[in-house]
Amino acid sequence: xxxxxxxxxxxxxxxxxxxxxxxxxxxxxxxxxxxxxxxxxxxxxxxxxxxxxxxxxxxxxxxxxxxxxxxxxxxxxxxxxxxxxxxxxxxxxxxxxxxxxxxxxxxxxxxxxxxxxxxxxxxxxxxxxxxxxxxxxxxxxxxxxxxxxxxxxxxxxxxxxxxxxxxxxxxxxxxxxxxxxxxxxxxxxxxxxxxxxxxxxxxxxxxxxxxxxxxxxxxxxxxxxxxxxxxxxxxxxxxxxxxxxxxxxxxxxxxxxxxxxxxxxxxxxxxxxxxxxxxxxxxxxxxxxxxxxxxxxxxxxxxxxxxxxxxxxx
Numbered sequence: 001x002x003x004x005x006x007x008x009x010x011x012x013x014x015x016x017x018x019x020x021x022x023x024x025x026x027x028x029x030x031x032x033x034x035x036x037x038x039x040x041x042x043x044x045x046x047x048x049x050x051x052x053x054x055x056x057x058x059x060x061x062x063x064x065x066x067x068x069x070x071x072x073x074x075x076x077x078x079x080x081x082x083x084x085x086x087x088x089x090x091x092x093x094x095x096x097x098x099x100x101x102x103x104x105x106x107x108x109x110x111x112x113x114x115x116x117x118x119x120x121x122x123x124x125x126x127x128x129x130x131x132x133x134x135x136x137x138x139x140x141x142x143x144x145x146x147x148x149x150x151x152x153x154x155x156x157x158x159x160x161x162x163x164x165x166x167x168x169x170x171x172x173x174x175x176x177x178x179x180x181x182x183x184x185x186x187x188x189x190x191x192x193x194x195x196x197x198x199x200x201x202x203x204x205x206x207x208x209x210x211x212x213x214x215x216x217x218x219x220x221x222x223x224x225x226x227x228x229x230x231x232x233x234x235x236x237x238x239x240x241x242x243x244x245x246x247x248x249x250x251x252x253x254x255x256x257x258x259x260x261x262x263x264x265x266x267x268x269x270x271x272x273x274x275x276x277x278x279x280x281x282x283x284x285x286x287x288x289x290x291x292x293x294x295x296x297x298x299x300x301x302x303x304x305x306x307x308x309x310x311x312x313x314x
Contacts, residue, residue: 001079001305002052002053002305002306002309003053003077003078003079003305004050004051004052004053004056004077004078004079004080004081004082004305004308005050005051005052005053005056005057005075005076005077006048006049006050006056006075006076006077006078006082006226007048007049007050007056007059007060007073007074007075008047008048008073008074008076008177008178008205008224009045009046009047009048009060009063009071009072009073009074009178010044010045010046010047010071010072010094010095010178010179010180010183011044011045011068011070011071011072012043012044012094012102012104012183012184013043013044013045013067013068013070013104014042014043014044014104015040015041015042015043015044015045016042018040018041018042018090019090021040021066022040022088022089022090024066025038025040025088026086026088028058028059028062029049029059029086029088030086032051032052032055032058032059033051033052033055033308033312033314034049034050034051034055034056034059034086035049035050035051035081035082035083035084035085035086036048036049036050036083036086036087036226037049037083037086037087037089037225038086038087038088038089039089039090039091039094039095040088040089040090040091040094041090041091041092041093041094041101042092042101043093043094043101043102043104044094044104045063045068045071045094046094046095046180048224048225048226049083049086050078050081050082050083050226052305052308052309052314060073072178072179072180072201072202074178074202074203074205074206074209075209076205076209076231076235077235077236078228078236078237079304079305080227080302080303080304081227081302081303081304081305081308082226082227082228083226083227084227084299084300085299093184094180095153095180095181095184096152096153096154097153097154097156097157097181097184097185097188098157098188102184102187103187106187106190106191107190108183108186108187108190108197109174109182109183109186109189109190109197109198109199110197110198110199111198111199111200111201112173112198112199112200112201113201114200114201114202114206114207114209114210114211115210115211117173117200117207117211117217118211118215118217120173120198121142121144121173121217123171125170125171126170126171126172126173126198127146127167127170127171127172127173128142128144128145128146128173128174128175129145129146129148129164129172129173129174129175130142130145130146130147130148130174130175130176131148131153131156131174131175131176131181131182131185132176132177132181132223133150133151133152133153134147134149134150134151135151135223135248135249136177136223138249139220139221139222139223139230139240139249139251140204140218140219140220140221140222140223140230141218141219141220142175142217142218142219143217143219145175148163153181153184156181156185157185157188160185160188160189160192164189164194165192168192168193168194168195169195169196170196171196171198172189172194172196172197172198173198173199173200174186174197174198174199174200175199175200175203175204175207176200176203176204177203177204177205177222177223177224177225178202178203178204178205178206179199179200179201179202179203179206180203182199182200182203183199186199204218204222205222205224205231205235208222208231208233208234208235209235213233213234216233218233221238221239221240222238223240223249227242229241229242229249230249239251239252241255243265243266243268243269244263244264244281244284244285245264245265245266245269245270245273245277245278245281246265246266246268246269246273248266248268248269250266254266254267254268259271261278261282262285263281263282263284263285263288264278264281264282264285265278265281284300288300288301297311
């Protein structure tokens with residue numbers, strides 16, 4: 001069975017003509033029926049895309065030809081297209097943190113390979129810090145790691161200043177989904193005097209890809225920012241769905257609650273949602289289901305690779 005090939009990537013590198021790059025990436029996405037989200041800024045590029053395997057490979061090859069030679073790429077496969085559309089955005093930062101682009105030529109955290117991660121974090125003088133947000137950490141994390149309890153990456157800067165600043169000389173090993181948030185934070189941390197910073201190379205996704213399950217220190221699933229919601233240790237879609245009311249992961253046990261309504265609400269957001277918003281969500285869900293029954297096109301209907309090939313005559 002043909003599956004979509006997903007590529008998550010980022011690179012901190014000086015980019016000059018953002019407008020020209022944006023137009024060329026949009027054109028290639030349209031031409032190759034690539035969907036996903038790409039952010040470009042003067043400090044680099046960050047994105048996750050999906051397409052038929054040859055087209056995804058061609059897209060990555062194009063980026064290499066454009067000068068992006070160290071993209072920290074993580075590949076995975078999925079039977080359904082995980083994005084509704086393609087987006088290419090120009091921003092000040094490729095991941096929002098300090099409202100300032102970084103100088104990629106200055107010092108940053110030392111990368112620890114997935115194969116060496118277990119031994120490194122097992123040292124008694126190492127603090128393991130999860131750089132992700134609370135809704136991500138609650139469905140999976142590394143054993144013995146510290147969660148900052150943040151709702152956004154911007155809040156992690158405050159966590160550094162208030163909670164970690166007294167540990168500037170201790171070994172700190174950071175991890176996140178693909179590595180970009182760790183690397184961005186490490187530029188700032190090095191700037192304010194942290195001396196022993198390390199990060200998991202390629203993030204959780206690379207760790208799950210390269211470390212055998214019997215040796216893994218990972219517990220749970222990894223949240224991802226697309227329609228798959230979470231990936232398990234085999235990098236296949238996990239058990240979680242997404243609540244369209246609050247955009248948080250929904251576990252099977254949450255669906256047993258009276259406050260759960262498919263495509264509308266979950267126990268996390270039910271009490272804080274207006275009836276008007278619930279009704280609008282119900283109407284949206286109704287239209288999607290009617291499209292499925294009638295066999296008419298709807299951007300929100302799941303599409304297999306076979307559907308894709310047929311729809312676009314590929």
